[in-house]
Amino acid sequence: MTLLVVAFIAGLLTILAPCVLPLLPIIVGRSVDGQDKYKPLIVSGSLAVSIVLFTLLLKASTVFINIPQSTWSYISGGIIIFFGLITVFPGVWEKNALKFKFSNKSNQILGKSAQKKGFWGDVLVGASLGPVFSSCSPTYFLILATVLPQSFAKGILYLAVYALGVSVMLLAIAFIGQKLVKKLSGFADPKGKFKKTLGIIFLVVGIAIFTGFDKKVETAILESGFYDVTGLEQRLLTTPVEDKIEVEGVMNLNKEDQMKMNKSAWYPQYEELVNPSGFVNSEPFKLADIVGKKVVLLDFWTYSCINCQRTLPYMRAWYEKYKDQGLEIVAIHTPEFAFEKLHDNVVKAAEDFGLTYPIVQDNDYATWRAYGNQFWPRKYLIDVDGYIIYDHIGEGGYAETEKSIQKALKELHDREDLSGEIDTSISKVEADTSQAGSPETYFGSARNKNLGNGISGKSGLFTYELSDSFLADKLYLGGEWLLEKEFATTKQAGDKIVFKYNADKVFIVAEADDSIELEIRRDGELVTDNAGKEIINSTVNVKDSKLYNLIDEKNGASEHVLEITVKKSGVRIYTFTFG
Structure with a gap:
């Protein structure tokens, strides 16, 4: 014919x-x-x-050539x-x-x-x-x-x-x-x-x-x-x-x-890394060096994101299980905050989380934009032919993701006539499954819409007074604070933070030039039994730019009032996150 x-x-x-x-x-x-x-x-x-x-x-x-397929869809x-x-x-x-x-x-x-x-x-x-x-x-x-x-x-x-x-x-x-x-x-x-x-x-x-x-x-x-x-x-x-x-x-x-x-x-082709800012756990490379030889799981994340952190046990497990069977994980670290752009901070975070697979710094959001991404975390699975055959947004879907990895690896093995059987079992991972009712809350003026006392959206030096009653999921500040776009800085010892939360766990993203103590109270009492992993004697020492776990409710999510007292000026606080 x-x-x-x-x-x-x-x-x-x-x-x-x-x-x-x-x-x-x-x-x-x-x-x-x-x-x-x-x-x-x-x-x-x-x-x-x-x-x-x-x-x-x-x-x-x-x-x-470089016009995304989505552009034609928008026009049509x-x-x-x-x-x-x-x-x-x-x-x-x-x-x-x-x-x-x-x-x-x-x-x-x-x-x-x-x-x-x-x-x-x-x-x-x-x-x-x-x-x-x-x-x-x-x-x-x-x-x-x-x-x-x-x-x-x-x-x-x-x-x-x-x-x-x-x-x-x-x-x-x-x-x-x-x-x-x-x-x-x-x-x-x-x-x-x-x-x-x-x-x-x-x-x-x-x-x-x-x-x-x-x-x-x-x-x-x-x-x-x-x-x-x-x-x-x-x-x-x-x-x-x-x-x-x-x-x-x-x-x-x-x-x-x-x-x-x-x-x-049916599937879009992968996009190459664009203007990477640095590499962790590897020498500089291109995806083209890997695609066609291995199956690639691309993971967009940032190290202070609690949702991202909760996926890491699965990422580690999959890497150890499948790296010798043809899987390569490439983590694209796209920062939410300025301190996450620092190479040394990303290196330390990788060490703390036990990550050994390649991490690519995407400080300019160039690769993020190339993929049209809007979420942390997000995973793209690239097969042996360079097609994105699976895409998952956020947490969850772990069994589905692993089955997709197995399917892609089987195709790789069949195509390349590789030896060895693909392990088709589903990994059992002990991971944080806590649930939060309270929303992520930002301190910086660019996104502090949940500020309960004071005017949100304004930068500058402000003095705040605390009342006796607090609304749920509202951020209340006490004392003198310097508000900038990304964070708020304590200006004197005794500055306070109050937040009425409903969650299993409470985290804060913060940093300081020197180690500074924060005293943590829950419902008016110094936190003891429900203290987070960073708490020692009801206090947390803040220095490194990272996520600190303040509260870990032993009986599941419930509503309580968190009160933080700063022992010294100079703490820069970015956000509350909940789990």
Whole structure:
């Protein structure tokens, strides 16, 4: 079978692929919206042209190489949301056109485009989905990655035939839908229920594309095993072909190539480390030095984060268990506070926590931004082909994470024919499972919204007075304090802190130039039985920049009043955290 025929069939099958199914309501809805018999042709044709042009832009220009896939989703989703709003609220455009004083000509063009007979509106809807359709097919990936670089003319031909297959199937579906709508009354009313429903579908699908939720739907469809269109397409690709291109084995794909093609449709590729600030437990390296040889678990964390600390027993256990079986853990240390940027502090924290795997300092948040991360902790699992096949935010999900590691390691062993069996047991780890009802509370003016006495959000030297009653989860200060953006500094001996908490454990992030004692009271009494691990004789000595455990409730989470008295000025306090 020639690749030309396979490309056409692949285009037909793409409409049934899990990554396209969630988008069909948009194509069909726009095509049947109105009585114009050319609507399906315009929408489908625009989509086909968009696929070709989008592919050529990716191959011909370096400008688009580093643009994240999410950017195209934002653009496509935004356009679909726009048309959804116009369909649900047909008078919106006219009102805004008058309000913002658009020219009559532009108002006329855009207004018509948003309505049922708007030619350019149909073009825009079809074209907006081109980037989303891209990479839904192994054949598309093959043309993009191998045929185009070897033969531009053949690549364009195959790409055009693939796009034609997509369009033919869309046209068939759209024309059937249009015929059905014509036989039913009440569907042509621009303010009727049908149009409103159509608009709502546009909004739902647009938001799904914009937020990336459509990818979760695609993955669920694929993993359900209901059908495997991609697998059928791959079987077509492995049949003998007549076309010859000067690349060994391009057309006769082996199992490894098939797996890579399938992954490209469902998973993003890893991002390289960006502008690392330092390395702990290793010499400088790039992820490219490891990916392809090992499975990589990327862990975004920062050492004073209690949520991060509670995951570390699992990280240590997994590293010891799987490091000789092909797992490499790379911890990306992205600091929350300025003191966490210091290399020596990170080294000491690694020693204190018993971490021996590589730690990369990300002081400028460059790698954090490259991955689009917003959370501590967060884990990305990178497989042997460099795809992020698993992503977990926050604590928990340990069994699920370990099973994903085992699955990735098995693929590595099968691929590289490595000796030894993968240990498929789930690690039993003694870890902190405490629960907190109180929120993390910051002392610095940039984020001290829970300040109970005084004005939050202001920096400077302030004198605070304590009352006799305290609200839960509010920070109360007593005495003289210097508030800066990240922290608050005690200015005299006897300064106080009061906080009414509900938690198993209470922690404070603090530092001082010299060792300074803090006296800890719980419900008015010096803390003894419920003292945290850093407490000795009801006091804690603060010096190193780190997290200090003040309270450890023996009977579980409960509500109490914490009172801290500072014995000397000069303590810089960043935050309360609870467990």
